[in-house]
Amino acid sequence: MDLLLVEKTLIGLFLAIVIATVVSKLRGKKFKLPPGPIPVPIFGNWLQVGDDLNHRNLTDYAKKFGDILLLRMGQRNLVVVSSPDLAKEVLHTQGVEFGSRTRNVVFDIFTGKGQDMVFTVYGEHWRKMRRIMTVPFFTNKVVQQYRHGWEAEAAAVVEDVKKNPESATNGIVLRRRLQLMMYNNMYRIMFDKRFESEDDPLFVKLRALNGERSRLAQSFEYNYGDFIPILRPFLKGYLKICKEVKDKRLQLFKDYFVDERKKLASTKPMDNDGLKCAIDHILEAQQKGEINEDNVLYIVENINVAAIETTLWSIEWGIAELVNHPKIQKKLRAEIDTVLGVGVPITEPDTHKLPYLQAVIKETLRLRMAIPLLVPHMNLHDAKLGSYDIPAESKILVNAWWLANNPSHWKKPEEFRPERFLEEESKVEANGNDFRYLPFGVGRRSCPGIILALPILGITLGRLVQNFEMLPPPGQSKLDTTEKGGQFSLHILKHSTIVLKPRSV
Ligand code: HEM
Numbered sequence: 001m002d003l004l005l006v007e008k009t010l011i012g013l014f015l016a017i018v019i020a021t022v023v024s025k026l027r028g029k030k031f032k033l034p035p036g037p038i039p040v041p042i043f044g045n046w047l048q049v050g051d052d053l054n055h056r057n058l059t060d061y062a063k064k065f066g067d068i069l070l071l072r073m074g075q076r077n078l079v080v081v082s083s084p085d086l087a088k089e090v091l092h093t094q095g096v097e098f099g100s101r102t103r104n105v106v107f108d109i110f111t112g113k114g115q116d117m118v119f120t121v122y123g124e125h126w127r128k129m130r131r132i133m134t135v136p137f138f139t140n141k142v143v144q145q146y147r148h149g150w151e152a153e154a155a156a157v158v159e160d161v162k163k164n165p166e167s168a169t170n171g172i173v174l175r176r177r178l179q180l181m182m183y184n185n186m187y188r189i190m191f192d193k194r195f196e197s198e199d200d201p202l203f204v205k206l207r208a209l210n211g212e213r214s215r216l217a218q219s220f221e222y223n224y225g226d227f228i229p230i231l232r233p234f235l236k237g238y239l240k241i242c243k244e245v246k247d248k249r250l251q252l253f254k255d256y257f258v259d260e261r262k263k264l265a266s267t268k269p270m271d272n273d274g275l276k277c278a279i280d281h282i283l284e285a286q287q288k289g290e291i292n293e294d295n296v297l298y299i300v301e302n303i304n305v306a307a308i309e310t311t312l313w314s315i316e317w318g319i320a321e322l323v324n325h326p327k328i329q330k331k332l333r334a335e336i337d338t339v340l341g342v343g344v345p346i347t348e349p350d351t352h353k354l355p356y357l358q359a360v361i362k363e364t365l366r367l368r369m370a371i372p373l374l375v376p377h378m379n380l381h382d383a384k385l386g387s388y389d390i391p392a393e394s395k396i397l398v399n400a401w402w403l404a405n406n407p408s409h410w411k412k413p414e415e416f417r418p419e420r421f422l423e424e425e426s427k428v429e430a431n432g433n434d435f436r437y438l439p440f441g442v443g444r445r446s447c448p449g450i451i452l453a454l455p456i457l458g459i460t461l462g463r464l465v466q467n468f469e470m471l472p473p474p475g476q477s478k479l480d481t482t483e484k485g486g487q488f489s490l491h492i493l494k495h496s497t498i499v500l501k502p503r504s505v
Pocket residue numbers: 091117118119130137302303306307308310311314369370371374375376377438439440441442444445446447448449450452453
């Protein structure tokens with residue numbers, strides 16, 4: 001560790017000249033850069049700021065330097081945006097200028113340098129990929145085609161929990177079972193496939209590789225090599241592991257899912273649109289020559305990371321808040337009982353008739369935003385934001401969590417109070433109609449998965465609350481809601497044990 005530090009410092013010295021040249025070049029251009037801590041040569045602000053650029057630390061910087069600030073992380077410029085007006089500028093008014101994505105050294109590996117959709121720059125490739133993905137994934141038709149499947153998956157969770165005697169006594173780590181449910185919800189859409197149990201060997205392999213991918217990508221431990229290129233050789237081992245995980249994962253998607261589906265399609269030609277699953281549409285686009293085989297695999301990769309864990313984290317946060325706020329849980333149960341009748345299992349169309357359920361979901365996404373900094377945006381060219389110059393290829397982080405938790409804009413934002421969305425904030429939707437509340441972003445690069453995520457959240461939380469009283473485990477009055485942030489993700493640190501007492505109806 002010490003050796004690494006000495007090496008970092010020594011090599012860093014050589015970089016002084018490079019940085020000095022860059023800085024003088026920028027000055028030569030007479031850039032008016034956003035405020036921020038004073039950088040030192042080579043390292044910029046990295047040594048002051050550290051690695052953990054989570055939404056709370058970035059909020060502290062915003063309080064100090066303002067709604068737009070610049071952090072120089074070695075060679076990388078990082079612009080943090082913390083007001084609704086500036087968020088509107090980045091995501092809407094100048095949505096094209098700021099509509100690209102940055103990738104660091106690790107995301108370059110996992111996305112094949114942007115051959116995917118989520119991490120590619122704004123342009124032809126992105127437009128094509130987003131268009132190709134829309135019909136198979138992001139329409140109301142998809143919701144109507146698969147909602148029965150999601151309802152069945154939620155019912156299976158309820159059954160399994162009821163079968164396990166531990167659930168009502170010492171409690172269980174419900175997340176594990178919900179993870180299987182989320183994989184099934186998405187794999188039904190993608191491949192018309194589901195996994196029978198948490199021990200299914202293919203599911204075990206898939207879950208492990210996806211888990212590794214998320215951990216490696218969201219970790220802060222590779223920052224030094226990303227920020228300071230000359231230190232990159234020290235990242236060789238880390239990047240090699242990333243590459244191995246990436247290769248294994250794409251191979252698994254290909255061998256066990258994509259090729260399986262191709263085989264099935266060749267033996268049983270599908271003449272009816274209704275029988276098509278998402279990959280059939282994507283393969284059709286490949287056959288037409290619109291995209292190549294790698295693009296197909298990267299689409300599968302994107303859905304695996306963008307859809308499953310994000311929704312699962314939100315479900316997990318929702319449950320934790322309901323356990324820690326028993327009155328809210330009771331009120332939600334009462335709403336469902338009154339509107340649907342006791343014992344009538346909630347379905348997707350029902351979720352629209354339950355305003356308190358919607359408010360609970362919105363409040364969960366406000367306080368516990370799964371992607372609190374959105375997925376990083378980037379400007380390909382020099383740009384202006386507020387009254388400042390933003391150098392080309394800056395990483396733009398919109399602190400969406402702070403927009404939704406700033407006491408200047410929200411009444412007691414630290415409280416979990418769904419009522420706010422029925423009272424003073426009753427016009428605020430999750431789709432970005434208010435720039436203070438952007439859990440799915442807004443504009444060109446906003447989350448297309450919102451159309452699936454909201455009903456899945458409603459069905460899952462609804463079914464759990466209908467069937468169980470959810471409580472902390474014996475001897476504990478509250479669940480631990482310590483957060484764990486990553487490069488741009490936020491989830492609960494400890495997957496809690498929860499007691500689920502079946503309701504006697
Ligand atoms: C509660 C669950 C979810 C949350 C909170 C969430 C949130 C987000 C956010 C904040 C972004 C970035 C917006 C921006 O950069 O401006 C995003 C992008 C994206 N999300 Fe989601 N998401 C969720 C579920 C899903 C699901 C279920 C899918 C797919 C089925 C999905 C697919 C995507 C894709 C493909 C992008 C990239 C869009 C682009 O770059 O053009 N998400 N999501």
